Amino acid sequence: MQVxxxxxxxxxxxxxxxxxxxxxxxxxxxxxxxRQVCVVTNETVAPLYLDQLCAALDGYQVDSVTLxxxxxxxTLDVWASIFDKLLSARHNRTTTLIALGGGVxxxxxxxxxxxxxxGVDFIQIPTTLLSMVDSSVGGKTGVNHxxxxxxxxxxxxxLCVLADTSLLTTLPARELSAGIAEIVKYGLISDYEFxxxxxxxxxxxxxxxMAALGYAVKRSCENKADVVAQDEREGGLRAxxxxxxxxxxxxxxxxxxxxxxxxxAVAAGMVMAADLSWRRGAISSEELARVIQLLQRAHLPVKxxxxxxxEQFMExxxxxxxxxxxxxxxxxxxxxxxxxxTSDIDPGMLQDxxxxxxxx
Amino acid sequence: MQVxxxxxxxxxxxxxxxxxxxxxxxxxxxxxxxRQVCVVTNETVAPLYLDQLCAALDGYQVDSVTLxxxxxxxTLDVWASIFDKLLSARHNRTTTLIALGGGVxxxxxxxxxxxxxxGVDFIQIPTTLLSMVDSSVGGKTGVNHxxxxxxxxxxxxxLCVLADTSLLTTLPARELSAGIAEIVKYGLISDYEFxxxxxxxxxxxxxxxMAALGYAVKRSCENKADVVAQDEREGGLRAxxxxxxxxxxxxxxxxxxxxxxxxxAVAAGMVMAADLSWRRGAISSEELARVIQLLQRAHLPVKxxxxxxxEQFMExxxxxxxxxxxxxxxxxxxxxxxxxxTSDIDPGMLQDxxxxxxxx
Numbered sequence: 274m275q276v277x278x279x280x281x282x283x284x285x286x287x288x289x290x291x292x293x294x295x296x297x298x299x300x301x302x303x304x305x306x307x308r309q310v311c312v313v314t315n316e317t318v319a320p321l322y323l324d325q326l327c328a329a330l331d332g333y334q335v336d337s338v339t340l341x342x343x344x345x346x347x348t349l350d351v352w353a354s355i356f357d358k359l360l361s362a363r364h365n366r367t368t369t370l371i372a373l374g375g376g377v378x379x380x381x382x383x384x385x386x387x388x389x390x391x392g393v394d395f396i397q398i399p400t401t402l403l404s405m406v407d408s409s410v411g412g413k414t415g416v417n418h419x420x421x422x423x424x425x426x427x428x429x430x431x432l433c434v435l436a437d438t439s440l441l442t443t444l445p446a447r448e449l450s451a452g453i454a455e456i457v458k459y460g461l462i463s464d465y466e467f468x469x470x471x472x473x474x475x476x477x478x479x480x481x482x483m484a485a486l487g488y489a490v491k492r493s494c495e496n497k498a499d500v501v502a503q504d505e506r507e508g509g510l511r512a513x514x515x516x517x518x519x520x521x522x523x524x525x526x527x528x529x530x531x532x533x534x535x536x537x538a539v540a541a542g543m544v545m546a547a548d549l550s551w552r553r554g555a556i557s558s559e560e561l562a563r564v565i566q567l568l569q570r571a572h573l574p575v576k577x578x579x580x581x582x583x584e585q586f587m588e589x590x591x592x593x594x595x596x597x598x599x600x601x602x603x604x605x606x607x608x609x610x611x612x613x614x615t616s617d618i619d620p621g622m623l624q625d626x627x628x629x630x631x632x633x
Numbered sequence: 634m635q636v637x638x639x640x641x642x643x644x645x646x647x648x649x650x651x652x653x654x655x656x657x658x659x660x661x662x663x664x665x666x667x668r669q670v671c672v673v674t675n676e677t678v679a680p681l682y683l684d685q686l687c688a689a690l691d692g693y694q695v696d697s698v699t700l701x702x703x704x705x706x707x708t709l710d711v712w713a714s715i716f717d718k719l720l721s722a723r724h725n726r727t728t729t730l731i732a733l734g735g736g737v738x739x740x741x742x743x744x745x746x747x748x749x750x751x752g753v754d755f756i757q758i759p760t761t762l763l764s765m766v767d768s769s770v771g772g773k774t775g776v777n778h779x780x781x782x783x784x785x786x787x788x789x790x791x792l793c794v795l796a797d798t799s800l801l802t803t804l805p806a807r808e809l810s811a812g813i814a815e816i817v818k819y820g821l822i823s824d825y826e827f828x829x830x831x832x833x834x835x836x837x838x839x840x841x842x843m844a845a846l847g848y849a850v851k852r853s854c855e856n857k858a859d860v861v862a863q864d865e866r867e868g869g870l871r872a873x874x875x876x877x878x879x880x881x882x883x884x885x886x887x888x889x890x891x892x893x894x895x896x897x898a899v900a901a902g903m904v905m906a907a908d909l910s911w912r913r914g915a916i917s918s919e920e921l922a923r924v925i926q927l928l929q930r931a932h933l934p935v936k937x938x939x940x941x942x943x944e945q946f947m948e949x950x951x952x953x954x955x956x957x958x959x960x961x962x963x964x965x966x967x968x969x970x971x972x973x974x975t976s977d978i979d980p981g982m983l984q985d986x987x988x989x990x991x992x993x
Contacts, residue, residue, distance in 0.1 A: 349713050360780035388748075391775060391786045392866075415751060420720035426751045427787065506752075 275491050279410055279498045281505060284430040288409055290491050292483050294437035295322065295398070298329035304396055304432045305333065307367030311359055312337040313382040314373040318400050321443050326373055326398070336362045340378065344531055347377045347417045349425065355385040369394040369432075375401035376408045376535075380426070383414030387429035397434045401444055402452025402486070403536055405436040406459070406493035411501045411514075422522070428506060436494070438486045446479075446572070451536025453478060453571040454517075456489050458543060459496040461564065462513045465610025467492050472563070475570045513612040516604040517543030520577070523589035527581055533574075540573035545630045550606035552622040560609050576632035583627035635851050639770055639858045641865060644790040648769055650851050652843050654797035655682065655758070658689035664756055664792045667727030669694045671719055673742040674733040675702040678760050681803050686733055686758070696722045700738065704891055707737045707777045709785065715745040729754040729792075735761035736768045736895075740786070743774030747789035757794045761804055762812025762846070763896055765796040766819075766853035771861045771874075782882070788866060796854075798846045806839075806932070811896025813838060813931040814877075816849050818903060819856040821924065822873050825970025827852050832923070835930045873972040876964040877903030880937070883949035887941055893934075900933035905990045910966035912982040920969050936992035943987035 274291030289300055310333045314323055319339045327335050338358045340351055359368065370393060372382035379397050386395035399405040415426015441449065453475075460468030470492075471478075477485035497514065504511040521542030525533055544565055551561040565575050577586075590601060602616045634651030649660055670693045674683055679699045687695050698718045700711055719728065730753060732742035739757050746755035759765045775786015801809065813835075820828030830852075831838075837845035857874065864871040881902030885893055904925055911921040925935050937946075950961060962976045 349709065353709050356778055356785055357780075360778055360784060388775075388785050388787060390784060391773065391788055413751065415748075418716055418720055420717075424720060424750060425716055425748050427748060428751055 277494050280502045286433050288434040288494050290436045292439045294435050295325050305369045309334045309364050309368040312371045312373055315340045315342040315378050317342045318374045352381050352416050366390045371396045373398045376404040379404055379408045380414050383429050384426050387427040395431045397431045400440045405490050407455050409434045410494050410497040436490050438483050450572045451534040454536035454540040454573050456493050458516050459493045462516050462612035463496050512614045513604050516612050517546050520545040523586050526589050537574050540568045541577050544575045545626055549626045555606050577630050579632040637854050640862045646793050648794040648854050650796045652799045654795050655685050665729045669724050669728040672697040672731045672733055675700045675738050677702045678734045712741050712776050726750045731756045733758045736764040739764055739768045740774050743789050744786050747787040755791045757791045760800045765850050767815050769794045770854050770857040796850050798843050810932045811894040814896035814900040814933050816853050818876050819853045822876050822972035823856050872974045873964050876972050877906050880905040883946050886949050897934050900928045901937050904935045906965055909986045915966050937990050939992040
């Protein structure tokens with residue numbers, strides 16, 4: 274097991290990374306301050322791991338809430354159902370909420386912990402690769418509104434995160450790949466050495482090699498923690514974590530949430546960002562090809578949907594193409610392993626990127 | 634105009650107290666950082682003061698949300714309607730929410746500001762005496778759940794509070810009295826000199842004398858700010874602000890919310906706390922009589938409802954009377970102007986207080 278500390282002054286917390294962590298009850302129990310625990314999970318994860326977690330919590334008052342699975346259920350109404358359970362089971366201010374699931378469960382549980390009686394303890398047990406390397410670090414919690422993703426939420430840090438790579442053995446291959454997209458992102462934005470490591474170890478990751486997965490999770494969390502420690506509330510630097518996300522969100526919105534996984538849209542979006550970076554002369558054509566090849570090897574899409582026009586992209590990115598100047602900020606590569614945020618974007622180059630990155 | 638600063642490190646903020654503050658647009662405008670403002674108010678206050686506030690905000694994008702009036706509407710659903718407006722009017726992260734109303738409006742607006750895009754700016758313009766002296770200080774925001782009051786919320790501080798005593802000229806007499814109950818509380822828990830001032834100035838307060846009201850608001854906020862600065866998140870000391878509230882909540886619950894105003898229930902509850910304090914020997918019978926007389930002069934109830942039995946009180950206070958020891962914590966007086974929190978309560982004395990404080 275490895276332990277990584279996310280440094281946020283009095284809100285610092287450890288991420289435990291390794292195999293079979295759920296079989297070590299002491300890891301979690303040392304962080305529980307009261308006598309009550311409420312596990313929040315979803316329909317997919319509950320049959321797989323809820324019993325094992327409850328067994329590890331023997332002796333506490335343990336209640337659980339099983340939410341419907343999927344981004345479409347990340348709503349205020351579903352979130353409110355967590356409070357129904359907490360109050361009907363008389364949980365007090367010393368209770369601990371444990372999120373057992375992917376990003377949706379983590380975001381909703383963290384936001385519920387932030388608001389229940391104005392703030393109770395919170396522990397995260399991510400069950401997807403994406404949530405291990407993304408929502409484990411950063412403290413962003415919240416729910417969607419019909420008019421926008423993650424529009425309602427809070428910054429709220431967990432007491433600890435248990436990234437148990439053994440849980441990934443039940444993860445569908447497509448979701449493993451989606452998690453790898455975010456891992457590749459860290460290599461691109463801040464860690465070229467890690468990018469090279471990923472080129473050399475992609476086969477092991479896809480095969481579910483525990484040592485490789487553990488290393489990739491740790492190095493990803495380290496990279497994100499470095500950025501977040503410098504900019505907890507997204508004043509500036511933290512924006513580089515959104516490499517590929519502006520294009521990716523446009524794809525997700527156009528296709529309807531759930532048709533493309535978030536990681537898949539980010540993969541295609543990162544190719545678009547890399548393509549535009551190449552057109553600006555920041556990276557070479559060989560480097561662009563390496564980005565594309567690495568994502569392809571992870572079975573991720575590297576083209577935007579064939580039916581998406583440049584006009585649609587611009588509209589979904591919230592920009593009127595006729596008044597581009599200064600209105601669109603994008604995360605691009607300055608070099609392999611270094612990202613920048615810029616609003617100095619050439620409309621012609623952007624147009625060329627849309628054309629070049631569209632599927633046939 | 635007087636300015637009081639609530640000291641909370643980087644969340645410190647000013648409370649402006651005086652007459653005709655709404656006619657001085659610069660006071661508010663200096664605290665607005667973006668170009669968008671959303672005023673949240675209610676059906677009662679909107680016709681009285683919304684136009685005046687909007688005029689003061691000339692030049693900004695100003696939207697408004699008018700909520701139904703009353704504690705029964707302090708729900709997640711009504712709260713969510715604030716986000717509907719913010720998103721449909723495209724408010725971004727630099728927007729400022731302004732609460733124009735009493736405690737319910739302030740609590741819901743503050744909680745919406747805490748959660749919209751994970752936190753936006755927030756200004757409070759309390760329109761009742763109670764909210765000027767209570768929710769202006771402390772940062773407690775939130776909504777009720779069917780199973781408990783204020784169970785969902787956040788600690789979130791405003792950028793400034795405008796306590797415009799001119800707004801109190803439209804306040805119903807019964808609500809003015811309810812605000813005075815909380816003012817008397819500050820005298821009892823931490824400021825005997827202020828208690829004496831209230832004995833000497835009660836007639837002026839009830840007559841709506843602006844100078845007297847301004848002084849009472851300022852001194853109340855100072856007292857609360859002192860307590861909150863020492864204990865922002867209610868670790869211990871802050872509990873003394875709940876003098877009379879444990880008994881009072883029981884009365885509110887038994888009678889149904891809205892039948893007794895919060896301040897009325899707190900007044901009767903403070904008499905019960907003072908009565909029990911007298912039985913413990915902490916204050917004299919003359920001092921107890923002065924507490925009762927001052928509240929009576931403010932036209933506040935000083936007896937619990939005739940139909941409430943000791944058993945009902947105990948149940949509503951969450952205590953099984955047979956296992957009282959250590960289970961019930963009450964705020965009592967140690968002397969006039971000094972409160973303590975104790976769980977060392979004699980069941981017989983408590984029983985006597987219930988009997989003595991019941992209306993005939």
